[in-house]
Amino acid sequence: MKSRFLPAMAIFCVLALLVPVLGGLQKQQSTAPTGAGPAQTQPRPTPKPVPKQTPPPINPVVNNCNITPPNVPIDSSLLASGLPCTLTAVPPFDLDNLQHAFDFNSWLTFLSLNAPASGGVIGKDAPTVWQNWAEVEDVFLPHGQTPRPWGSPPIRPAVCPKGVNMPILRMVGKTPNVLSTVIQPFNTGPLIDQNGQYVHYEIVINKPMFEYIVQNHLYSQEGQNAFAGPTEFPEGTLTQGTTGTIGAIVVKASWKVLNLKTEKASDFHTVKVLIYIPPSENPKIAEKCYAATVGLVGLHIVHRTQGEPQWIWATFEHIDNDPSQAAVDSHQLQAHYNFFNPKCTDCAVNHQPPRPWNPNIVPFPKGYTSQIVRLTDLTDEAKKLNSAFQGILPNTVWQHYMMISTQWPTDAQSKIDPNGVPAPTFLGNSTLETYIQGTVPQSSSSCMACHGNATDTTGRPSNFTYVLERAQSTK
Amino acid sequence: MSDTPMDLFVGLSSVLTGVDKSMLAPPLDPINIKQTYFDYAQNKAGATFQQLLSIYQANQTLPPAQIGDIILNQSGDDIRYLARTVMLMWYLGSWYDPAELKKYNSSKPPTDPVPAAAVISSAAYTSGWSWNVAQAHPMGYSNFTYGYWSKLPPTLQDFIGGGS
Numbered sequence: 001m002k003s004r005f006l007p008a009m010a011i012f013c014v015l016a017l018l019v020p021v022l023g024g025l026q027k028q029q030s031t032a033p034t035g036a037g038p039a040q041t042q043p044r045p046t047p048k049p050v051p052k053q054t055p056p057p058i059n060p061v062v063n064n065c066n067i068t069p070p071n072v073p074i075d076s077s078l079l080a081s082g083l084p085c086t087l088t089a090v091p092p093f094d095l096d097n098l099q100h101a102f103d104f105n106s107w108l109t110f111l112s113l114n115a116p117a118s119g120g121v122i123g124k125d126a127p128t129v130w131q132n133w134a135e136v137e138d139v140f141l142p143h144g145q146t147p148r149p150w151g152s153p154p155i156r157p158a159v160c161p162k163g164v165n166m167p168i169l170r171m172v173g174k175t176p177n178v179l180s181t182v183i184q185p186f187n188t189g190p191l192i193d194q195n196g197q198y199v200h201y202e203i204v205i206n207k208p209m210f211e212y213i214v215q216n217h218l219y220s221q222e223g224q225n226a227f228a229g230p231t232e233f234p235e236g237t238l239t240q241g242t243t244g245t246i247g248a249i250v251v252k253a254s255w256k257v258l259n260l261k262t263e264k265a266s267d268f269h270t271v272k273v274l275i276y277i278p279p280s281e282n283p284k285i286a287e288k289c290y291a292a293t294v295g296l297v298g299l300h301i302v303h304r305t306q307g308e309p310q311w312i313w314a315t316f317e318h319i320d321n322d323p324s325q326a327a328v329d330s331h332q333l334q335a336h337y338n339f340f341n342p343k344c345t346d347c348a349v350n351h352q353p354p355r356p357w358n359p360n361i362v363p364f365p366k367g368y369t370s371q372i373v374r375l376t377d378l379t380d381e382a383k384k385l386n387s388a389f390q391g392i393l394p395n396t397v398w399q400h401y402m403m404i405s406t407q408w409p410t411d412a413q414s415k416i417d418p419n420g421v422p423a424p425t426f427l428g429n430s431t432l433e434t435y436i437q438g439t440v441p442q443s444s445s446s447c448m449a450c451h452g453n454a455t456d457t458t459g460r461p462s463n464f465t466y467v468l469e470r471a472q473s474t475k
Numbered sequence: 476m477s478d479t480p481m482d483l484f485v486g487l488s489s490v491l492t493g494v495d496k497s498m499l500a501p502p503l504d505p506i507n508i509k510q511t512y513f514d515y516a517q518n519k520a521g522a523t524f525q526q527l528l529s530i531y532q533a534n535q536t537l538p539p540a541q542i543g544d545i546i547l548n549q550s551g552d553d554i555r556y557l558a559r560t561v562m563l564m565w566y567l568g569s570w571y572d573p574a575e576l577k578k579y580n581s582s583k584p585p586t587d588p589v590p591a592a593a594v595i596s597s598a599a600y601t602s603g604w605s606w607n608v609a610q611a612h613p614m615g616y617s618n619f620t621y622g623y624w625s626k627l628p629p630t631l632q633d634f635i636g637g638g639s
Contacts, residue, residue, distance in 0.1 A: 423505030
């Protein structure tokens, strides 16, 4: 059940749960003594203690871990193979073969998490499994309020139209500022597509990660202060056969607003959303909420597993986002890209848009569009793997996506590199780390090297996620 | 027995730097700085570099101190100063021309306190072993988590490997 997309159904369920309670109250009232008389002298009944609800297990045991080894033929049987709880690898355990195992694991994870939330295997363009997860905006609430239970519909800003049952793309991004709905990590800037539209972002977390945050009260600054730590999000494990635990997973997605007159929705995983622009004084931006159809252009899938405490970092993109530097150099360009104009010879490449950045003013003034080039091309092995997996997704929107690479720790237990000596050393998604591509240490995008610096609001390392720094004070 | 040129280079480098071979060339080595250094030395010092590897190959079963003595004291200036350059390359991530180093070991050394050098790459800079030997990290770059400066660093053995 896609509760995030069906708030009316959720309300119905809540009402259904309340009806017996209300009915019971009515019955009590009808049998209560009325008027003066002996009933008034009866001792008050001792109230029964309210049974304390046992919280759900944070990282429950599952019996359907996908343990498909990476050396099997890639055919349609993989579509239903499920979610890997952790990496499955086969010898030889050298760098190339392990990279293949992680990339294969990333594709299996992609297939599983992009299956319809309503059930079945990946194929039709429908709200996906991960789109049913909790948005960080619904976890880290104003004044450090306790998040609503897992599966609750998203909290709807008052400015958004009522009665419209659509998911909301809100102020999401790694930096929780007012413009984070459209600005990438480190405030490096927004990405503007070829229609002059801002790209929008969201971060969602799965239930084990949600429960870990909620049950340890890490959703507020006071809760983080009281937490004894260290922060260790649950790990995906495999104990025997296909039995194990899923562990914490974070998904970060980037979406472009589709122009359905000029762009084919069938080329994208699409969703009708409400785009929420929060108000801001500096820069001056008015609060706004409007409906749009958006197409998925980028996807990070980050999974903490028993062998990879630094998490596994997989990243995918739409195949038409932008050309590689090699394609530009050799003039082997497509006619159209989402974020590159092949006819423009003097556009500044990989530059931030000129300020001011106001997502309410679209298309971007003066016809500006981003001119993005992928500086680090995919490896031949990644291209080969992408072709194989795209081949089992014919006639679906999912054939239009490709894995860029997977970053993983080559020495997870290293005492001198808490990042686990990641491979590849650098990895970026051209829609999510657009302006920090490259191979310069400390400047260019490396998932682990960046997230290894993450802390919560107390300054305690937060286990490779920045989401905890969004917690607010209850005061 | 090490036979490939890379194996010889790693073995030689371990003798010259005192850093364990497994640390200079980890089994899973995504940075692969050893290849960067090998290619750089091959490009800069060609025949002398091959000669240095051959000397190491012929003596690799000897104790490290003896190998060092042969390379640094018994094989002539070209080998001696190239070996010093290789040491500096591993420790500082920079290439110091052997001829320049030789000038500094003369009766009239250059007035510049430090010989000219070229940083081989950004990865070479962050991979310099001088930082590890100091149980520290390069200026402007650290893998350690926030607040590491308030704690003791890992042991020297953690940084450079080998026995205690």
